[in-house]
Amino acid sequence: MNIFTRFVKSLYSPKEVAKYRFLGIGKTIFYVFVIMLISILPGIYHFSKMAATAIEEGKQVFLEDLPPFTITNGNLDTKQNQPLIIPKSNVTIVFDPTGDMSTKDVQEKGNSVGLLKHDFVIVANGQVQTFPYSALENMKVTNKDIDNFINSLKGVMWIAVPIIFLFYYLFVSALGFIKISIFAGIGSLFAQTLNRKLSYRQGWRLAAHSITLSTIFFMLMDFLNTGVPAGMFIDWFVSLLFLYLTIREIPKSKKVG
Structure with a gap:
């Protein structure tokens, strides 16, 4: 059979x-x-679709939609004094330097990316991945650094995703x-x-x-x-x-x- x-x-x-x-x-x-x-x-379908969309929209988000920020010493620092929720075609961007929002709040937005006070959060198809900024140790990250990183992802995404x-x-x-x-x-x-x-x-x-x-x-x-x-x-x-x-x-x- x-x-x-x-x-x-x-x-x-x-x-x-x-x-x-x-x-x-x-x-x-x-x-x-x-x-x-x-x-x-x-x-596989939802993550791949989200990854492709995130890369295409990433440059606009980090250079135009979000205020200038710096990630250093495990914290997200910016002059923005309240959370921002930015809906995109297939993903929602959550930007919260205040510490008011949690990983659960980001998860409730569905497919989303969250830059919280102390953590970077990805939610895809109900699955949550959290990356603490403290893992960067002594590194300093800005909008421009993330934009450069997104550009580098374009060349390796279809190798990394499989x-x-x-x-x-x-x-x-x-x-x-x-x-x-x-x-x-x-x-x-x-x-x-x-x-x-x-x-x-x-x-x-x-x-x-x-x-x-x-x-x-x-x-x-x-x-x-x-x-x-x-x-x-x-x-x-x-x-x-x-x-x-x-x-x-x-x-x-x-x-x-």
């Missing part, structure tokens, strides 16, 4: 997925890598394998409760396919930039429910005597 057929059936048919417990481990591992790749596609996402993909895949391993252990408990014969290795194969429905759902939500309240709980609940229904489709163990 090819991977596309397994993918489709893993979206709706616990009965078919139950048969995958005899699948080769190599095919199962490959399936996990494919599913993990699909799960980060929205992140490398960044390669490491991100490997990280997400590692988390996926850990999650599946945990689900396989829970699957063993399901099997005992349901009086089904299921080894851990077989349970791992079933768990790998049982995460498909939830993964695709959250991938689509990410593409639509739609947050899901209690997302992790829903993810685990749906995956474990599918795994439970799958194990229930396995024939019961025959009683001896």
Whole structure:
């Protein structure tokens, strides 16, 4: 059975997925890598789009829209005495030298870049990255320095972005394998409760396919930039429910005597 057929059936048919417990481990591992790749596609799309837009609009923002500023000794210093919110096409610029705004305030703006009193913040597709100015140590940074840096990014972006996402993909895949391993252990408990014969290795194969429905759902939500309240709980609940229904489709163990 090819991977596309397994993918489709893993979206709706616990009965078919139950048969995958005899699948080769190599095919199962490959399936996990494919599913993990699909799960980060929205992140790749939104981040790449935001990065390209940010570079194009960066020069205008730092040279025209923002007041002159200096980052030194871990602080953002400027004559501006109140926060500035500058909406752009696909990103919002938050400039706050007062210390009134936090990382959470920047995150609430959606895809955004924040120059706060002590930190530089990037929010892309709900993911937050914070860089403290103190990491610059004794360096002094001004508007012009950032403009020069943006110009240098144009030449390396299409090299750096794939490398960044390669490491991100490997990280997400590692988390996926850990999650599946945990689900396989829970699957063993399901099997005992349901009086089904299921080894851990077989349970791992079933768990790998049982995460498909939830993964695709959250991938689509990410593409639509739609947050899901209690997302992790829903993810685990749906995956474990599918795994439970799958194990229930396995024939019961025959009683001896």
